[in-house]
Structures are given as structure tokens and as C-alpha cells.
Amino acid sequence: MSGPALEIRELKKEYEDVTALDGVSLTVPEGSFFGLLGPNGAGKTTFINILVGLVRKSGGTARVFGHDVEADYQEARNAIGLAPQEFNVDRFFPIREVLEHKAGYHGIPAHEARQRADEVLKQVGIYDKRDTRFDWLSGGMKRRFLLARALITDPDLLILDEPSAGVDVQLRRDLWDLVTELNEQGTTILLTTHYIEEAERLCDEVAILDSGSVRAVATPEELKGRGADRIVVELRSTPTEVPALLAGDDRVESVDLNGHKLEVTAREGGLVAPELVRELDRAGLEIVDLEIARTSLEEIFVEMTRTAERDATPDERASDAVDEDEPAEEQPVAPDGGRSEAVDR
Template sequence: MTDRPALHIEDLRKEYGDVTALDGVSLTVPEGSFFGLLGPNGAGKTTFINTLVGLVRKSGGTARIFGHDVEDDYQEARNAVGLAPQEFNVDRFFPIREVLEHKAGYHGIPADEATRRADDALKQVGIYDKRDTRFDWLSGGMKRRFLLARALITDPDLLILDEPTAGVDVQLRHDLWELVTDLNDRGKTILLTTHYIEEAERLCDEVAILDSGRVRAVATPAELKDRGTDRIVVELRSPPATLPDLLTGDDRVEAVDLDGHQLTVTAREGGLVAPDLVRELDRADFEIVDLEITRTSLEEVFVEMTRTDSDDDESGGDTRTQRDAADAASGSDGDDSPPDRQVASDGGVL
């Protein structure tokens, strides 16, 4: 382990003419972490990854892999990376074992060692018996496994997986999860992009939400869920005639609604708000029949964060950013995450 982060990105920009694909992305991925990059289609995830490996030339900013600039020290930077891309970009002229041997050779691994590693990598992903087959003849799942083998053959310190489980069946998805978790346990830093929120929630230590080329948030999945709103639904014995005055002054509470016997409180950190709610209802002599807390899912947080812009454009203001800015100023977020992972590209602290 070194004291350098696996990835250190500052104000990374990429423009294609009038189109801005990356709009000042800043983030840090600690060495040894399992880092997720979430975002809707067109968010800039693949552009971001391709910038790291030399398939896209950045328009501005800096990107370092284990301290090596991706352009000035490209050889050192690329030597540290194994990439399993989204597309099936595999040499069709050769059987897959030879493709792996070539890949190893491009990284300076001698032929004998390359052959041994190719066999090991194919065994590791479970397609060794297909070693003399060309890529086009593999099934969809095998193709995904092969891309992972190709990324692993150079024994990279940073493994980048771009939608590795897209279009694969449940069994294979679980196999791949197990494999990459094991790799991460053995010290590899993993950068994962995915559409599957469950996958990020299950695998990642931290996730960044990317939208329209900007980082909306960087946090652990649990922290992100805490930022979403939970619902506390209370069933009362006797319906009150009017909405009782509850939880006033608690800035975690966003709404209180009454519908007959049912009182619904929408709040952040619902699990912490619920006891206060019960105490206040008890003091006001309301008898509680039932209480249920529905926690926000990471998927809901993701959807909320990635649709805010259009909603806010219509309403004329970015309430999320204002709230984040207020949190940043007051430190009321309660987030004790290291500063480097809280800095968002749009200047807000999330």
C-alpha cells in the first residue's frame, strides 16, 4: 500500500465541440477501495473512464493514477490499470488465449509468463476449456468473463469495470460479484460503473453519482441513503380532527400529512425521527395502533439526485445545492467523511 490515492481527479473536463461530456469532475479514490460510479445513460461515466486510459483526451484538469499523470506519465499510469470495457472490443483474428498473451505482451510481460498468466486468468473466470476458441464463438456470459480475464492478466493495481454485469444472467452476476469482491479483499482497487443500484449498494465502499458530466455526490451507500427521505407511517386509534402540530423546528422533517387514521411523516433519518414523533404523539394523548418506517432506497436517492436539474430549472432554483451549501456552511450534515470525498465538482459539499 502507498500513501497515494489510486485515483486523484481535479476539475477534469472534456468537451466535444459544443457538448460538454465532463464538466469539472473532481474526486479521489483511495487505494484498496471498491468505488462505484453511478449515473444515467450519457452521464459521462465511460468518457471519464476512457480519459483515464487514453481513449479520450481531456480538455482540461488533471487525472492521476497512483500519482502518475494520465498524459505526462501515461506509461506508468496505464501499466497500473486493467480495464474491462462495456463494449466487446476483442481481437477477432485470434483464439482468446492468444488475445490474452498479446495483451500481457503489450504490458511487457515475457512470452512464457504471458502464457502462464493467460491460462490462470481463463481458469479464474471459468472459461479455460474455451481457450482455443475465438471470441465471436463465446456465449454472452463467457464474453463478459473474458473481458474480466483480459483486465486481470496484467495483475493491475486498479481494476476498472465498466458495466461488467450488463446483460448477464443472475447466476453469472453473482459469480462476478464474488470474484471482484475477492479481488478487492486481496488489495486491488476497483472502480465500477453500473446501472444496477443493488450492485453498487452491495459491493461498493463509496459511490460517486455522476450526472451531465458533473459529480453530484460522493459518499458511502449508507450515507447517501441517509440523505434521502424516509416515510414514517403511524396508524392512530382515533383520527384527529385537524393535523396536530408535530416536530416543529426539526429540520429533518420535510412534511407531515394526515389521512383519516393515518399520519405520515416524511423526513430524513427516519429511524432517528420516529422516537421523537412517538413521544410527541404520546404527550398529545394520541394512541398509536401501528407504526412503520419505510427507508429510502439508494435507487430513490439516485433518481432524486439525477433528475434534480430539470425539475429545478423549471422552478428556477437548485434547492438541493442550496441545502448542501447550507449544510456545508453549518457543518450540520453530521457527515464525518474525509473532505476529499465530499467535494463535488459543482462547488457544493455533499
């Protein structure tokens, strides 16, 4: 391996008149736990699919551990384990064999592939279903299987595309424990998610992607620092007017009096609060209670993507039409009425 896990420069993807990715640049360090946050249609799945060869880029470069995803596609793909959103699994074979095949494609010999298949099935807790075909698994088990398939090749870069979508709390926590452990063992993890709590809890660094563009790259703490906290002070008595507090402190956005409650909105609320307490004391106002509500990553996310939407060009807004959760066009219907393996020739 050489270079960062991911080195992306000016990555573009255009679908006729829709721009799905508009010059994305990112660097994901080796060994990090990196979150890619964004609303539906932001371009997250397009981004991932370019890395694994399911989407062809329109411009820019993408390297996986130094391997160009097009020129050195075999090396790049060998480094990646992907757990996608879609249930794109071979329906013809029991899941253990599907895993053995996937391992084989990555050059793992048959005897070792069987052993690894059993290991990862145990790791995700569905070993007892090893002889069952994918269609017969429950929704949660299907999600676990996708993770097992991503792990079977022991990837250096594990990509999880919305892994928590539609799973119960227990599975989500199991998943978090497992990927945290993998990350601690050195696996680089790229996580896309709608669940901000998930990113906040797991990721070292997050990028906010919206309408095909990166709006911010920072640690969750740094991002939260960019938002305003709310300090609510309950006073013994109600002042007759809003006291002149914290004048000249450019971190303070507003000071409002609501009965005997004083509400101060300020960035870095934890640092502003002591000064606020001192000034209230000097003004002779007795404090009964004080509470600091830290801004959440979710609020920052919503604020950033809303701002982006307001600023977006019509082209960027059109890219929302490329929504990874929704089929772009009507899908044809199989003779068996669905996408099952009942059609066999």
C-alpha cells in the same frame, strides 16, 4: 505506487460544441471500492477512456497512482485493468491467446502469460472455452472474458464499466463475489453502473456524475442520509384532525393523516421515530403498527440527476448526445456486412 489510486482535477473533455466532462474533480483512495453513478451520457465512459488513453482530455489533470495519464502514460496504463462495455476483443485468435497477448503487452513473459491466462479463465469460469474464439462465446461468457482480460495483468486499479449490463442474476452475483474478493486483497476498484443496488452493495464511496459534472461524492449511507425517510404509523382509532407532532424538528418535512394511518416524511427517520412514538403516546393515540421506509440510494440518485437536469444549461443537456450506449453517428458497413473477422487481408 505513490499517491491515491486516482487524483483528478478539473478534468474537461469537449467535442466541438458538446461538453462531455465539465471540470470533474475526484480523489479515489488506494484500496477503495469506488462507484461512479450516472445516467446515460453523463460522461462516465469518457472519464474512464481518458484514464486509459482512448480519449484525449481537453483540460485538467488526471493521475493514476501519481502518474499523469499523458506525461507518464506507460506507467499509468500499466497500473490499470479495464473491462469495458464494448466487446473490443481481437477476433483472430482463441481467447487464451488473446489473454497471452494482452499480458505480453504489459511485459509479462510468454511462459508466465500462458499460466496466468489459464488462471484467470478458471477464475471467471470459462476455462473450458480457452481454445474458442471470442465471436463464438455466449453473451454472458463474453462479459466474463472481458473481466478475465482486465485481470490478466494483475492490475492495481481495476475499472469495470457497466459490468452487469445484460448479464443474468447468477453471473452478476459471481462477479460481485469476485470483485469483492479482489478488493479485499487490495485492488482498487472503480465501478460504473446503472444498477444502484450494485453500487449500494459493493462501494465504499460513490460519485454521482451527471451531464459531465460531479453532483456528489459520499458513502452510500451518507447519500441515503440526505434523502427523506417515510414513517407510517397505524393507529387504533382515527383522529379527527392531524395531530400537531414534532413541531420545531427541522428534519421533518411533512405529517399527513390518511384514515387511521399517519405518514411522516423526515430525514433520519430512524432517529425521528422514537420521538414520534413518545408524542403519540402523550396525545393518547394508541399505535397498532409502525413501519419506517428508508429512502433508497436509487431515489437519491433519481432526485439528484433530475434536479441537475432541471438546472442544466443547454450545453450540458447537449452532452447527453454523447451517449456511451449509442453510436454517435452512423457506422460504415464492412464488405462482409458486419464487424466480423471474415474480412481478412
